[in-house]
Structure formats: C-alpha cells, structure tokens
Amino acid sequence: MVNKNLQLATIGGGCFWCTEAIFQEIKGVEKVVSGYSGGTVPGHPTYREICSGLTGHAEVIQITFDANIISFEEILVIFMTTHDPTTLNKQGADVGTQYRSVIFYHDNEQKATAEKVIKEVSKYYDAAIVTEVSPLEVFYKAEDSHQNYYRNNKEQGYCSFVITPKLSKLRKLFADRLK
Template sequence: MTTFTLAGGCFWCLDAVYRTLQGVSDVVSGYTGGASSNPSYEMVCTGTTGHAEAVQVTFDESVIPADVILDVFFTLHDPRQLNRQGADVGTQYRSAMFYEGESQKALFEAALERAASVWDGPIVTTLEPLGAWYPAEEYHQDFFAKNPGQGYCMAVAVPKVTKVRKSYAKYVLAS
C-alpha cells in the first residue's frame, strides 16, 4: 500500500473523489504543512497556522497506478489558483503535494510536469516535505457521504466527482 498526502482546496472534495476509486483503501482528511501542533478546523480556517487542508490517500498500486492517483489530483482542482480554490480563499486551501522521501518527490515532480502540459498558465502547486500530520475532526471524515444534500457538497463536490468519474471511468467503483 502507498499513501500520498495531497492538498487542493477543501478536503471534503478530495475525500469525496478519492473514495470513488478502485484500489483506494482509505482517505483521511487532515492538516499538514504548518507550525501549530494539533490544530483544530477553526484554527486552520483562520489561515494563521500555516496548515493546509489535505487528505492522505492510501491505495494499492496493483489496482490503481500512482500516476493515476496524481493525475486525478490535477483533474479535480485547478492547480493555477494561488492559495484558493474557487470561493475558498487562504493558504489553508493551497495546492500542495507533501512528499515522503526522494522517490515520492520524483513521482510528484513528474505529475507536475504532466499537469503543466494540460493546463494553460503556470501551475502554482508546491512540493513540500511531509511534516507532522494531524487528522481532522471526525465529522470531516467521509463528509460528502454523510452530508450529500449539504449546499457546499452539491455545488462544489458533486461537479468534481462527476468530472473524475467521466475522465477515469476505468477506475471508478461500481455503484
């Protein structure tokens, strides 16, 4: 099993998308990349902790290749938006890939190059070493499945899930 730590806006969207893919065994929403210990959602939302809302995606590379996990990441958010995704604004919503070791960093760099060939304009996604990881509060875990009618889920998460399902149909779990 392999785990990637990725940040691309609100973690609810990343969580919702990755849970639809074959070979993904776990998705945990959390916080990383900042200086505060044990931050809460409320603290991270202030933008003062330095943490990003992120997910740790654990997957089986014999079922879904690492490149697909990373290409999905660049499909489900706009990596050209600095410190924001749509109406979510602040460093906590930055596009970032948090690597563990040089081999993972190389995979992430290759994914950035692939993304740059697809997107018009400069990619602002950062590569950062993975530091302390703090799981988000329980109510954030699998938020979309628990709150499918919630306004943000309907307006923001559903279109992202739909886009990934269409683009990566081969890897989507059967309903």
C-alpha cells in the same frame, strides 16, 4: 490471501471534503482520511484554527492505496485534473493558504514522481501550475465531523454545488478507475 502493496499519499487541493469524496471512488484506494499538514504552529490544530489561516497548515487528505492496483503517479494525475492547480491559495470561493494546492511527498521517489506529473500535465493548462511539492513532516487527522463529509452530507449546499460537479467530472474523465 491477497498480497497488498499499501502506500500513503498526502495531498491538498482546496477543501478536503472535495478531494476526500473524489478519492473514495477510486479503485485501489483503501482509505481516505481528512486532515491538516504543512503548518508551523505546534500541537494538533483544530478546524477553527486552520480556517483562520494563521497556522500555515493546508487542508489535506491522506490516502492509503494499493500500489498493485493504482500507482502514486495515477493518483497524482487524477488529483491534478480534478482541482485547479493554477490558482495560488484558492479553489473556487475558498481562499487562503489552507486551500493551497500541495503534494506532501513521503520519500524521494514520490518527490520525483510529483515533479514529473506536474511537468507533464502543465502543458494542458494555460496558466502556470502553482502546486507546492514539500516533504511530509506531520499529518494531523481532522475532527470526526470532517471524515466522510460528502457521504454524510450530500444534501448540504456546499456538497450539491461544489462537490457533486467535481464528482461528475471525475466520473467522465476516469470512468475506468472507479470502484
């Protein structure tokens, strides 16, 4: 029997379809769930409400990972290098607070790790990193149609033109971390 050390990470780097596709390929990642977090409107939000930008929620993913295989720090390094953490409320053509770069920490150790990683990777960017670091208060799972989106819709235009190039970058930079 394998002794797993399962932990959670909750991050948002623009469209959750992109970040979900990236982390589904990483060794040690057990599960990736697309969802919403960080807003102020009560109740379980819908995708349509999130897209309005009025809920305050960000599109995020919640990663269940085996810390015996991959650390939270390694997850954050992959996260910080596979999206643009220097653009406020924007990733590519996706604009709005729902597309912000954010790390929702689950405990003080994750908060300290997030701050450390941001400081370390900031020297590789010309612009300042604007990634928000906030405590996770609640995570809402997105509708089923948003789960495994890239795997189920590879031929869709957004997937071909936005997600596939991000996956190519991932495969080049982190070949040793892939499943």
